[in-house]
Amino acid sequence: MIETDIIIIGAGPVGLFTVFEAGLLKLKCHLIDSLAQPGGQCSEIYPKKPIYDIPGFPSVLAGDLIDNLMEQAAPFKPGFTLGEAATEIDKLEDGTFIVTTVKGTKHHAPIVMIAGGLGVFEPRKPPISNIEDYEDKGVEYIIKDPEFYKGKRCVIAGGGDSALDWSIYLTERNIASEVVLVHRNSSFRGHLDSVQKVIDLAGEGRIKLITEAEVD
Ligand SMILES: Cc1cc2nc3c(=O)[nH]c(=O)nc-3n(C[C@H](O)[C@H](O)[C@H](O)COP(=O)(O)OP(=O)(O)OC[C@H]3O[C@@H](n4cnc5c(N)ncnc54)[C@H](O)[C@@H]3O)c2cc1C
Numbered sequence: 001m002i003e004t005d006i007i008i009i010g011a012g013p014v015g016l017f018t019v020f021e022a023g024l025l026k027l028k029c030h031l032i033d034s035l036a037q038p039g040g041q042c043s044e045i046y047p048k049k050p051i052y053d054i055p056g057f058p059s060v061l062a063g064d065l066i067d068n069l070m071e072q073a074a075p076f077k078p079g080f081t082l083g084e085a086a087t088e089i090d091k092l093e094d095g096t097f098i099v100t101t102v103k104g105t106k107h108h109a110p111i112v113m114i115a116g117g118l119g120v121f122e123p124r125k126p127p128i129s130n131i132e133d134y135e136d137k138g139v140e141y142i143i144k145d146p147e148f149y150k151g152k153r154c155v156i157a158g159g160g161d162s163a164l165d166w167s168i169y170l171t172e173r174n175i176a177s178e179v180v181l182v183h184r185n186s187s188f189r190g191h192l193d194s195v196q197k198v199i200d201l202a203g204e205g206r207i208k209l210i211t212e213a214e215v216d
Pocket of ligand 1: 009010011012013014015032033034035039040041042045046049050051052053084085086087115116117118119120121161162
């Protein structure tokens, strides 16, 4: 049984910063995450993407932000159970909790904090019948290292921040030889600033924008 003051389910940025805040109150934390490493979406989905909306950092790579959060939490010596999803919470008669993982590891504390973000990650795949045949052979759901696309022709499908950010990044840094952004609507869901940048880059002929169309 792992004993601690606060069990945190989810070692994403929110869970990691909780360690620091709890540490200031002299409370010790133990984090549980189904991923093999801390950092949540930042480490697993976009470690090399710059983030522009962290106060005090005009730009920081998601992976570096997680390194900083780990450094900030380190003095408070958090414990980690990684690579195990938390599947059960039991409340005991004295009001404390036991959290059990899929592998049967048990954690006991008076407080449980859920910092599970969007939950355990699964890519949302487009409904293309034979898409699995092309996975890891040109079809990717996550850009982990943009340098992998150096000199390549890239088609990005989507209309949210991720699609917009990567289209801009691969174009502005001259990484991809060509960027085509395909989106099923004529308007985008991302930040207005990113939408404007994509429209400007399309106007300069640096991004090929195809809207009201789907990849199939
Ligand atoms: C491609 C992309 C780009 C983004 N860009 C930006 C940006 O530029 N700026 C910005 O502010 N935000 C951005 N975001 C959003 C940002 O990443 C999230 O808001 C942030 O990660 C949320 O942090 P979190 O700690 O709440 O959750 P998450 O990062 O989702 O972490 C939650 C963790 O909980 C774990 N977990 C969930 N359920 C369980 C369970 N039952 N047992 C064990 N572990 C569990 C998950 O494995 C995960 O590691 C982006 C997101 C994506 C996908």
